[in-house]
């Protein structure tokens with residue numbers, strides 16, 4: 001069998017990042033066209049239990065690199081731990097998420113081994129003639145590039161999170177799992193992560209937010225947006241809105257949603273006083289659940305929403321805030337019955353919500 005397609009996977013808060021699963025599934029497609037296997041390398045501490053999930057998304061072989069010093073990310077640590085394992089695989093394609101971690105260590109290995117590295121990739125494949133080929137974006141997403149190398153060239157690829165999306169898992173799919181325990185000396189790591197701080201919903205990028213409270217002209221003014229901010233705080237959600245609200249200065253200019261703003265894919269999109277114009281709706285189609293509150297029962301967004309409330313947001317929002325505060329207090333008094341709604345949102349460092357590609361159209365347009 002030809003050399004495997006290799007993925008170097010990442011974890012955060014004890015789980016695999018969706019971006020890693022996207023890499024595994026992309027590697028699966030490439031491996032099938034080459035009639036070879038997908039080999040995933042998973043550096044970390046006590047991560048062996050995640051091998052089943054990697055297998056369910058397409059891994060044939062998993063090498064877990066286990067060391068306490070890998071519990072938190074270190075570029076020096078990753079290099080020391082991953083390079084020897086990767087070298088043995090003799091991979092032609094090595095895929096890793098285009099994440100903060102990947103950008104810290106992979107370019108160094110690419111330079112050291114003189115292997116080409118393609119960042120911001122949205123697709124990886126092999127041409128009909130057998131040449132490694134990647135499609136990548138550049139110039140802030142405005143330009144698509146196609147890069148092809150000579151047959152057999154080893155290539156490192158950093159896959160842009162959120163473009164492919166994560167497909168359904170196939171539980172029970174088998175993979176061979178090996179655990180290696182390298183000798184690492186953390187004292188030699190020049191960089192180390194002291195702790196990982198979850199992003200503050202106030203300034204988390206809307207494209208990465210798991211919950212969004214969104215205001216339209218129906219909020220009536222800056223006071224209305226301030227009321228929505230209170231609701232967002234109760235839900236640990238990010239605040240966004242429509243372009244016209246940002247144009248009027250009621251919302252920061254980088255926080256409006258739509259074709260000319262941010263394309264979002266939250267689990268919950270709660271829209272208040274938003275009519276649902278096409279330019280706005282085009283930015284929220286990746287949302288898992290849409291709830292809309294509007295006084296006008298014919299508003300287009302009410303037709304699209306999973307749950308629509310016909311009513312005045314100024315009456316609805318204070319009631320919601322009160323209910324959420326009561327729930328929170330009850331949860332604090334009896335932590336065992338803490339409602340799931342109030343659980344802290346675990347966010348990945350890069351947005352790639354399962355099954356909801358952030359910009360799948362970028363891939364669909366490719367040859």
Ligand SMILES: Cc1cc2nc3c(=O)[nH]c(=O)nc-3n(C[C@H](O)[C@H](O)[C@H](O)COP(=O)(O)OP(=O)(O)OC[C@H]3O[C@@H](n4cnc5c(N)ncnc54)[C@H](O)[C@@H]3O)c2cc1C
Nearest residue numbers: 216217218242243258259260273275279280294295296313
């Ligand atoms: C080239 C171009 C690009 C654009 N790009 C974008 C974009 O990227 N993003 C974007 O958002 N827009 C964009 N727009 C603007 C877009 O066409 C709409 O004008 C805009 O989305 C409407 O915003 P809105 O829903 O806040 O306001 P409106 O359409 O005025 O809707 C306000 C809604 O609030 C409801 N309402 C009023 N009072 C209350 C109340 N008390 N309680 C509950 N509901 C109430 C009303 O019934 C109404 O449905 C673009 C326009 C153009 C021409």
